[in-house]
Amino acid sequence: MRVIKLNKENLFPFLEVISEKADLWAPVKKGDKHVFKVVDDFSKVELSTTRTILPPRKIFLPPTFSMFNISEKGYEEDFSHVTKKILFGIHPCDIHGLLTLDNFFKQDYLDPYYLEARKNTLILGLSCWPDEYCFAKSTNTHIIEEGFDLFFTDLKDFFLVWIGSSQGDDLIRLKPEFFDENLTDTDIQTYIRWQTERDKAYKWGINFNALPDLIELKYRDSLWEKLGDACLACGSCTNVCPTCNCYNIMDKQFLGGKDGKMIRYWDACTLEEYSEIAGGENFRKKRADRLKLWYTHKLQAYISKYGKPSCVGCGRCIVTCPVDINVRTVGKALLGEKEDAFWLRFNKEVTK
Amino acid sequence: MNGENKHITHDNPFLPEPARIVRTYYLTEDVKFFQVRIVDMEKALSFNYSPGQFGMISVLGTGDAPFSISSTPSRPGLLEFCIRKAGAVTNALFRMKENSLIGFRGPYGNGFPIEKMKDKDIIIIVGGLGAAPLRSVLLYCLDNRDQFRRVSLLHGAKKPSEMIFREEFFALKQREDLECHLSVDKDDTGKWTENIGVVTTLFSLLEEIDPANTYALVCGPPVMYKFVIKELVNLNIPKDQILMTLERRMKCGIGKCGHCAIDYIYTCLDGPVFTYWDVIHMRELI
Structure with a gap:
């Protein structure tokens, strides 16, 4: 070059x-x-x-x-x-x-x-x-x-x-x-x-290579339920993630006429209606299930398929999530490191 | 295309193809049958698909939604759908009269593994609206009857008035090359001549099977799978020969919008047909 x-x-x-x-x-x-x-x-x-x-x-x-x-x-x-x-x-x-x-x-x-x-x-x-x-x-x-x-x-x-x-x-x-x-x-x-x-200057990191196996082994771990209890299901983590691609489509009609537009807009898998089908059946009604989907997709499935996580380490989920659920806290929890401030507070306030 | 955007060179997979509702009528109180033809005759006649695939139907100004194709590619030209009134798009479709224009994109998804199913015994287990995707493969097997060994249909509906394709499936009882068992959970008419009980009670009527050479195809309401699969596993049908077709929310059908994702698979690309073996690994499938 x-x-x-x-x-x-x-x-x-x-x-x-x-x-x-x-x-x-x-x-x-x-x-x-x-x-x-x-x-x-x-x-x-x-x-x-x-x-x-x-x-x-x-x-x-x-x-x-x-x-x-x-x-x-x-x-x-x-x-x-x-x-x-x-x-x-x-x-x-x-x-x-x-x-x-x-x-x-x-x-x-x-x-x-x-x-x-x-x-x-x-x-x-x-x-x-x-x-x-x-x-x-x-x-x-x-x-x-x-x-x-x-x-x-x-x-x-x-x-x-x-x-x-x-x-x-x-x-x-x-x-x-x-x-x-x-x-x-x-x-x-x-x-x-x-x-x-x-x-x-990079002061910390996560061993991403270990995560696919850990997510598989901890698929039924109570960790997910606990995170689900804390999650606000606001969709901020997906909106700020550089690799999230999900979107929704809807037709918007202008008032008083037949004309309109087919609109495409960002969607988030952490939102409740994301997996809901016509008739009301919802495959991921629980916040824990939706969080698990996001992390499984980013940190397990993507690594298994492409040899690297679908996370680029930008830190946006860390600075954005209002309740500190992010790649760092979830990644570290999966790795068994729960000694940071989030987990100390979490164990005190959320899990009673 | 906008004049200022002449640099756009891609084909657009999101562009719906104009199609016409040729015929539509009620199958039950809330399920309607639609016969649809792509307006462009060359496209209509060259349109090819496999049983088990689906398409996106759009209603101008309302939106689009995924629907199983209920017709068989062995009868080209017309596409058939069997649709329950459930959301905005289906409500709009129900209001549309014959000869109205809709949009269609497809076919999408993997469909049933027809090549692998050839020279094998086929058991088709339908519950309620599960007939929508399974009618396609059933008709395909009947139209190509010499390519398959035994073909059986086990069909369950809640009550006689909720059985879709009633005349059509009753007529199949006359065929000697098909083992056809029909059931309703409850007979509120007093006139039902067939089996009464949930669809799994039909397994006792099934003649002895050759499990290693049998493909079982299942589609029905979520609650049905657990009980039907138990029967099929007890019959020793290999888990990768138990096929089911699943329903998920979809906004694109082409693996982009993300709604139908399960782990790293997309129901719209890698499904909607999955084996029971897949289901054991993909914990969220059913």
Whole structure:
């Protein structure tokens, strides 16, 4: 892969040049958190973000969008959510999330609503520094070798820019004078030092390889009932997860006419009506069963099928769940480590 | 397609194919029969499927839902469905008159393993609306009668008025190449001439079977499976030759929306036909 250098002061001018061709999405502040948003004022772009509230999949499959316009004539395809986009500032774990979704939306049947949006979006990755919730090193998603057009490694005074695709190279050619082809030995040493320090900044992890067997063996463990008692069934964990893909479809008619839209919107397997069929039969009425589905899917079935978890270690479920049910607490409980604050409080308050 | 989106190049698997309700009538108080033809004649006649597969029927402005195909591919051209009024889509379908347009996508799912079932004995065990998917495979076996050995039908309904395809299944009793046993849990008419009792009471009427070379196909209300499977296992039918077709919530039919997921399998892709052996491993199946 070709790697070049970009001086820090040239980043925003570069983004400005390339954003003439497409909407540029980047992390910006929202309250004390961050979100991906279309930006035109580049001074608002945040370079030291850890995680955004919602994962980048919202850019490809918005929380709600129209699949078809409906009229008396029938169904007319609606791809209005597909526009030319550039996504800047996406971290390695989230790029891995997209690769997981790519794989999913390409297998068996192609999902054009995702794949077209994906095809029309350039991915400009950005390195990051883990906080106490990140565990991407134990999912091996803290590094990325594919799935981006350009990747920027932030080395304080300059960026190393990894050119991952022909389209990425085209962006560079818009302003070649911003970039330096020659990397010095000092640059390379700086990168190696950064990488070592960054890897050390991951303070904890989970042994994911042990989880498939443990989930099988603990399938009837009282752990699930206890978690079910605490779970609010709010669906937040699935909404913030970069690899969750479930959705619902419904027809929406405009008032007073036959016209309308077929709407596709995010759904969550932790919600009660998720598995309910017409007539009222519900295969997962209990919250414990729905939680078990989510964790079995992410941490057992996916590992068995693809050799890696469907978790990229972004930490969003950890910062989001109001009652601390997340990959860390559930993973550790399955591994028999229940000494952390969650389980201490949990055993005191929930299990009486 | 929008003018500004000329760059969209994919086929769209979500696009419903216009189809026409050719005929519809009540089978019971809350179950209706629908005969449907895809409007495009070339597509209608080349449409191929296996017994046990399903399709998504959509009503413009209301939505879509999955339905088993009740007709057999051995009688091409028309698709038949047998639908109980249960939710928004079925309510809308019930209001539709003959000649109305609906949308159809499919066929989806694995269907029954017809190739493996050939030259074997087939026992079809139906409970109530379970006839919807099993009628397809039953008619397929009868239309290709020389490809299968013994074919038996054990059919149970709650009461005579709730038996769907009543005339059709009674007529099958005349056939000498089919062992047909019909039952109702309760006879509230006083005119029922067949067996009375739950569907498992029909097993005693079944002639002796050759379990190793038998496929048993089961579909019915959730409560039925436990009792029927016990009978079949007692008859020594191998667990991977006991087949059942399951119902799940589905919004896409093509393995994307997630609703029908069980562990890592999708009922719409890997099912809806599962063996009892699958069920033992997939704890949530029944």
